[in-house]
Amino acid sequence: MRYPYGASEHDSREKLGYDLYYVMNQSLAFDIMILMQTVEIVLFRIGSR
Numbered sequence: 001m002r003y004p005y006g007a008s009e010h011d012s013r014e015k016l017g018y019d020l021y022y023v024m025n026q027s028l029a030f031d032i033m034i035l036m037q038t039v040e041i042v043l044f045r046i047g048s049r
Contacts, residue, residue, distance in 0.1 A: 022030075040046050
């Protein structure tokens with residue numbers, strides 16, 4: 001069963017943690033790494049649900 005994004009306080013805190021990590025570590029290299037991992041998941045279904 002899938003729940004809405006940020007369905008609980010725990011989910012909201014976890015999302016905030018990821019958002020803050022991204023803001024504190026902004027760089028072109030970090031963005032490229034995220035894009036590469038996204039492509040990997042989409043094309044090869046690695047780590048997908």
